[in-house]
Amino acid sequence: MNMFAEAWGRVKAILGVKSGPGIGRDQALVPASSIAGRALVTVVAIMTFLASLAAGAAILIGDASSAWQDQVAREMTIQIRPTAGRDIEADSAKAAQLAEKTPGVAAARAYTKDQSEALLQPWLGAGLDLSELPVPRLITVSLTPKTRLDATALRRTLAAAIPGASLDDHRLWLERLAVMARTVVAGAAVIFALVLVAMVLAVAFATRGAMAGNREIIEILHYVGAADAYISRQFQRRFFRLGLRGGAIGAGAAIISFLALSTVSSWWRATPSGEQVDVMFGDFNLSPNVYAAIILIAAAVAILTGYVSRTIVFRHLRDLT
Incomplete structure (x- = not known):
């Protein structure tokens, strides 16, 4: 009975029915801060960081490969034996x-x-x-x-x-560069997909944990006539904020990492090995495409986090009917 009374008190607070001092409509269905929420922010930040690194590396290598192909395509070689x-x-x-x-x-x-x-x-x-x-x-x-x-x-x-004269149009080199670029992009796409799957699973577990901790409140709200969309929207808003915070942290860490790599590569460029890395992979300078990709990934992660949470809660409420 004490658990039911406490749950009913929180339901009245959520619905705006005051039952005591300090209780009002501003109380949220999902707690504003919890250990699970902080853990989810950390997981989302790590996943966003890895996804941003994969996308940024693919763009940098793709740009370097395009520059290589353009340079090779503008030249031919005649060999005189x-x-x-x-x-x-x-x-x-x-x-x-x-x-x-x-x-x-x-x-x-x-x-x-x-x-x-x-x-x-x-x-x-x-x-x-x-x-x-x-x-x-x-x-x-x-x-x-x-x-x-x-x-x-x-x-x-x-x-x-x-x-003894022969003309080389570097077609073999162009084909190898194209294969290398496609392989890198495909590998980055696989890593990106795996990161998204892992993040969706983490959000799903976190959502189910939040529902388990508020099961009585959710069921009471459902049975007293609260719309399923209203309940699921509370979870969506809460997890969207968590995803937005984690995405911003991961995206910021990715941008800082690329800036650090750019600084290190500028110091290393004077060495013979640094020149080879610079030619093969570029100078790690962030182009507008990399910035745009990282920002889009962070925004997509936040939206996906809220959408997954809303979908899981909505399906759970459908099962109660």
Whole structure:
């Protein structure tokens, strides 16, 4: 009887029927602060942080991959292999001239012997005498952005004029970069989906715990004629606030993490390994797309938290009828 009287007193307070000093309509159906509520905020913050990191990493790598593909697509490479009885320097100059005369080519730059040998130093080491090795010559061909190059025609022209000449349009590299970008985006999508599933389960458990703690009040409100939408809306508002708070904390932590990574990468960029990371993954600077994605994730988490809570409570009330 004491539990029923206490529950009935809280019901009258919620409905606005005063039964004592200090009791009024401002009392909420769901307690404003509880250990479960604080735990849920922590869980939502962690999930939002992980989801924001996954989305931000996917955007950063996707942007770096797009920049790579654009840069590779704007250039081609002509390779002149040494051939007995021919002057490789003259063949290189001739190949550069043929390339510059081709529509769609903006410029062609032939590497000298020293420059070609310098390209092999990262693999063979410095200080080696490469004069006896048949080091090929490279010619970089820059393409005009608005003019389409007929690579097949240029390849035929080079093959007919210069034995040992070959044209590389970097198609294999472009395909590998595209596959890498799709793989990263797919992995980030899987991580994002798993984080959302874990968050929904956490909200569901928290909602059921809140309903268990207020079971008598919910049942009395239901049987005295309170609309199911009204009861479920109380839970939705409470859990929406919890989700909004946790989402804001997680989003803020994600933004701070990206800013810290950007600062560290700027210090690390002067090292050889830092330059490679910068080329592959970008400089970790937050673009407007990353900011927008993190903010949208935080807002979506808050809305999803309130919606899941409302749905669970509404279904429970339907089962009481």
